[in-house]
Amino acid sequence: MNSGDVRLGFAGLGHMGEPMAANLVRAGTRLTVWNRSEEKARRLEQQGAVRAASVHELVGASDVVLMMLANGAVIDRALGRDGSRFEVPVAGRTVVHMGTTSPSYSRSLGDDLVRAGARYVEAPVSGSRVPAEAGQLVAMLAGDPDSLDLVEPLLAPLCSSTFRCGEVPGALETKLAVNVFLIALVTGLAEAFRFGEAAGIDPALLGAILDAGPMASAVSRVKIAKLLDGDLGPQASVRDVHYNSRLILEAASERGATMPLLTVCTALFGEAEGRGLGAADMIAVLEAVRGRDGAPPSG
Structure with missing residues (x-):
């Protein structure tokens, strides 16, 4: 199948999914979308997408379905998954998992989809809301080569780079x-x-020095600006980072890898979430660092 003839579906219009789907529509992709809450799906419909009333309708209208869903439980509910049985018509479709779950969950999902007559591709992305809006995500792909040949061109409006893993x-x-x-x-x-x-260092001075120095990156510059502006609007939230860090520790434990630095980070993000900052940008982990030494919260 030529990628230009593919009927593409997109499930999950959350913090990342909505700008990703919008970029596909702007690129002229024939796109059908579904989201649990209809408001975001209606916004994409106004931009030119077709809105599906259910995941069953979405999958039935698509050759390839991109899923940007929160976790494995949400994916299973959306697909109506019960082992290798699915309530939605996955046979003959290519299902692309773009979110972040444990590797063991993904392997199991892929095995069940293949048994049900579907093809399966992993395509998680690196990047937060701003790169998603700009179509500058980095995608990592895994699956059989024929499926990757089909899916990789479809991701061009979303990504600056793709890598086969x-x-x-x-x-x-x-x-x-x-x-x-x-x-x-x-x-x-x-x-x-x-x-x-x-130490009483001017934070603007510290930020300027870090921005000018060898450790500077797109991530550090954005996070420094957030600290200086007092802006905790999420690009990647504390809650999502805490979830990701726990997935990593679980996967590392299964492989016998010790992660001493990430263990400390995970605890700090858990403390930040416990302080009611789950929806804040991940740089709000600073409040957990402050809390460790009894300093009052900022702001």
């Missing part, structure tokens, strides 16, 4: 490795600002 669950394992670095980076940045705060 072998068989399932290679893409999700790679995504979790990427997230180790992201979580450690942002937690270290928060701790640097906590030290600067305790």
